[in-house]
Amino acid sequence: MSHPDFHNGELPVAPSAINPNSKSFTPEGFKDTVTPREMTLEDIKITINDFKQAAKNAVEAGFDGVEIHSSNGYLFHQFFNGTSNHRKDQYGGSIENRARFFFEVLDAMKQVIPQENIGARFNPSLHNIFGMTMDKDTIPTFDYIIKRLSKEYNLAYLHLSEPFNDVSNVEFAEPHIAKRYRPMYDGTLMINAGFDKDSGNKVIExxxxxxxxxxxxxxSNPDLVGRFRENVATAQPDKATFYTPGPEGYTTYEAKTRDLIPK
Ligand SMILES: Cc1cc2nc3c(=O)[nH]c(=O)nc-3n(C[C@H](O)[C@H](O)[C@H](O)COP(=O)(O)O)c2cc1C
Structure with a gap:
């Protein structure tokens, strides 16, 4: 069994063979997603080992820590979510089964980097984006994962996102992620999505x-920390340059404080 070779036309893998009917960014721009191949138990084993190897590589390369990106419709999120995971084996069905792959990866990574140097990222109320649809089990699944991380692990941080879109009228969605999960998680909690300096300070206060x-x-502010510290106005990004190749929109924004050495 080898890794799928997307460049030679092999299908991407997922918990189940379900097309998320979304768009995927490629070097040639956004393309429609395809129906993936359902991961075999062997694929899952290989992938767990890949994450372990990636963590090992990061340590060898001198990084202090790694984050498991178990968010935003990527592979772990697909295992958690009922629309993308129709498996009948130990990786599907119950909440515990859907979370199994994530915890197996975390346990494997812990063998090569201290868990205090691992973070994990989740977006519990992601709805109608990246092929994720919330159902009655979605929030209970994240409750289970986050409570378990709090009780059984000692990670560097838990990284959560507030909803990416308005979910106030979405059945089963939790519109207030930090408020819900702060009491459930004893360790360091990082929050994301839509913050500026003032709202960021407020959520911490x-x-x-x-x-x-x-x-x-x-x-758009390569010296963001300096701008916050020195009360320098922040620049807004040019959204037309998001998801485009080339330096424009990546290295073309100016630093106005001493937090970044000028070009
Ligand atoms: C241009 C751009 C590209 C992004 N690419 C990714 C990505 O590849 N994977 C991902 O999980 N999130 C991606 N995000 C989402 C961010 O990680 C973040 O969750 C989101 O922008 C909300 O935080 P913000 O309001 O501080 O921007 C991207 C955001 C932007 C603006």
Whole structure:
């Protein structure tokens, strides 16, 4: 059994052979997703080992820590979610089974990097994006995972996202992620999505999170920390350059504080 070779036309893999009917970014731009191949138990074993090897490589390369990206419709999220996981084996069906792959990967990675240097990222209320659809088991699945991480592990941090779209009228969705999970998680909680300096400070002051992560603002402000510290206005990104190849929109934003050495 070898890894699928996408470049030679082999199908991508997923928990079940279900097309998420979404778009995937490729070097030639966005393309429609295809129906993937259902992962065999052997594929799962290989993938667990791949994550372990990746963590080992990161340590050897001198990184302090690694984050398991178990969020945003990627492979782990597909295992958690009822629309994408129709498996009948020990990796599907019950909540515990759907979370199994993630915990097996985490346990394998712990063997090569201290768990205190591993973070994990989740987006519990992702709905109608990247092929994820919420159902009655979705939030209970994340409750189970997060409570278990709190009780049985000592990770560097738990990284959560507030909903990416308005889910206030979506059945089964939790619109307030930090508020829900702060009481369930004893370790360091990082929150993401839609924050600026003021709202970021507020979520920490309220006690709903310990850390805030920024994506969009970091794209257009390479010295974001300096701008926050020195009260320098932040630049808005040019969204037309998102998901485009070449340096434009990546290395073309200016630093205005001493947090980044000028070009
Ligand atoms: C241009 C761009 C590309 C992104 N690419 C990814 C990605 O590849 N994978 C991912 O999980 N999230 C991706 N994100 C989402 C961010 O990780 C983050 O969750 C989101 O932008 C919300 O945080 P923000 O409001 O601070 O930007 C991307 C965001 C932007 C703006």
């Amino acid at each position: 309220n006690g709903d999170a310990d850390l805030v992560s920024y994506a969009t603002l970091y794209i």
